[in-house]
Amino acid sequence: MTVVLCTWGNTLEGGTEEALTLARQFAAANGAALNWVVIGPAANDAAQIAGQYGVASLDVISDAKLAGFGPDALVASLAQYCEQIKPTTVLFNQSAPARLIAPRLAGRLNVPVVMNTFALAQAGNTLSVTATAFGGDTHVVYQLAAPVKVISVVTTSLVAEAAATATTPARRDIAVDLSAVEERFKVTSAPRAEGPRLEDAEIIVSGGRGLASAANYDALVKPLAEALGGMWGGSRAIVDEGWIDSSRQVGLTGKITRPGLYLAAGISGASQHMAGCSAAKTIVAINKDKDASIYRYARYGIVADCLDVLPELIKAIKA
């Protein structure tokens, strides 16, 4: 049995260490080796932490066709890697691109795939995979008997934990042939991605429909985020209203964040929103409805009108 975590990019995505932790614990419980296949410059960052997380082999794929991390080249590389190494469990840290690549890799390998996974247990030949379903409203356990499975892991509820004993991973360069691969779809307008990423922010001030207007959002959420040295984000409801760009959306179909502080103003706390922020160390909620779902997650809550509270917070922080 071989367990492999698949990663690519210029740097490591948030949640990588949590995914490595789950991969190592699963591999160790089954007496299996943990391989980490990394495509692109992120291999340098991976080399820094692979030993701490008990990786046995750091497998690096480089090819000029992988420079833009196009999905066709990524899927082809990973499929060729799987043909060479023959892993039994192929894991992904469920970033937005992984949502695209994991199912396509499973299709290419003709094996089952489970997305939104947060726990794995092997019993005999059966792998039990626990995943969220219906946008995080419930859990489902899949029992897979196939010899090879692709599993995409949501890391928000996982905690990174280095191995008790560090390893010295072997580094292998894996050759792939991408000469026949042409990206079938070219991105002609990429979403704006200048500056720091919401996924990496230590402080996020987020607004929801409770702010009542884009003007209130601009006047209250953005200045508070700036005063705190953080970033501003929001719920899908206000992205749909056109108040903010979709690159700022937090949640299941937006950004998965894990800040130290997440301040949610006028946000109800729907499970699809919380999927993107429940890993925050501290959630502070401002909602005028004392029964709002957000209070199930918040460490501190202010049951009040956010249009009254936010100006006071801005004043206090500036002072």
Ligand SMILES: Cc1cc2nc3c(=O)[nH]c(=O)nc-3n(C[C@H](O)[C@H](O)[C@H](O)COP(=O)(O)OP(=O)(O)OC[C@H]3O[C@@H](n4cnc5c(N)ncnc54)[C@H](O)[C@@H]3O)c2cc1C
């Ligand atoms: C498949 C799917 C995927 C989804 N993905 C996402 C996602 O990625 N991210 C996301 O956010 N949502 C997502 N949603 C939508 C999600 O279900 C909610 O509809 C959305 O999060 C609600 O946004 P909201 O909390 O801003 O608005 P509302 O649900 O309208 O809540 C507004 C809140 O503000 C409070 N409020 C009103 N006025 C004030 C005031 N003056 N002061 C203080 N509080 C006030 C209200 O009490 C209420 O709790 C998804 C839904 C589906 C079905």
